[in-house]
Amino acid sequence: MPRKRPHHLIDNLVTATRILVNEGVMDVFGHVAVRDPDEADTFWLARAGAPARISADDILPFGLEGAPLVETSDALFSERFIHAAVFRANVTTMASGHHHAASIMPYCMGGRTLCALSQTGAWMGSVVPLWDSRNRFGDTAMLVNDMDQADDLAATLADRRLVLMRGHGALVTGTSIEDMTFRAVYACREADTLTAGLQIGSFMPLSEGEITRAEKLSSAAIARAWSHWTALLK
Ligand code: MN
Numbered sequence: 001m002p003r004k005r006p007h008h009l010i011d012n013l014v015t016a017t018r019i020l021v022n023e024g025v026m027d028v029f030g031h032v033a034v035r036d037p038d039e040a041d042t043f044w045l046a047r048a049g050a051p052a053r054i055s056a057d058d059i060l061p062f063g064l065e066g067a068p069l070v071e072t073s074d075a076l077f078s079e080r081f082i083h084a085a086v087f088r089a090n091v092t093t094m095a096s097g098h099h100h101a102a103s104i105m106p107y108c109m110g111g112r113t114l115c116a117l118s119q120t121g122a123w124m125g126s127v128v129p130l131w132d133s134r135n136r137f138g139d140t141a142m143l144v145n146d147m148d149q150a151d152d153l154a155a156t157l158a159d160r161r162l163v164l165m166r167g168h169g170a171l172v173t174g175t176s177i178e179d180m181t182f183r184a185v186y187a188c189r190e191a192d193t194l195t196a197g198l199q200i201g202s203f204m205p206l207s208e209g210e211i212t213r214a215e216k217l218s219s220a221a222i223a224r225a226w227s228h229w230t231a232l233l234k
Helices: 007-021 081-089 119-124 133-137 147-157 177-200 208-214 218-229
Strands: 030-034 041-048 059-063 095-099 160-167 169-174
Touching: 007 030, 007 041, 007 059, 007 095, 007 177, 007 218, 030 081, 041 081, 041 208, 059 081, 081 095, 081 147, 081 169, 095 177, 119 177, 119 208, 133 147, 147 160, 147 169, 169 177, 169 218
Parallel strands: none
Antiparallel strands: 030 041, 030 095, 041 059, 095 169, 160 169
């Protein structure tokens, strides 16, 4: 059991979930997790429920094997292992989000790869990795509901911040909740831009040099985006 509830962080977790719903990123089956700042082997995540309705009272602590650290009879997200795996794999990762946004689904089919096209998407790089559960696990129910699959997904993510999941959705991480939220929203914007480009028959990815110069997110940009998106919440 964690020593104390990080109330401010839990409030931000709820806010991030509401932003991602409001910005069209978070569908019914998405969820967001945050690592405890004082206990690196603990993360916080809602019990299973509708993202648009979660509140601070729904947020429970979990260990890095995906098990809740409090006794609970509540239903839990079957894909909570995803968060456990990414927090285990990368000590700089403090927040993690999983979603199935309509914007990114066309790039989860194994055909066209998603790539950076503009300043706010430069961090995605020239090729966003795609994890295919079938490669190691054969036919599944298309849910990452155990640590083996989650570890394999985290290995494909490696030190990146976005990995797409074939026929499934996306995993996005960040060095803070605000950082992850920025990346989650702008990855969807970038996917929308690529889809539009393919429809008009013209698009131009950023060059490697442009990506190198633009890939670092500034804390001012992340703070401005968070301020903007929270002001739009009803
Ligand atoms: Mn999923």
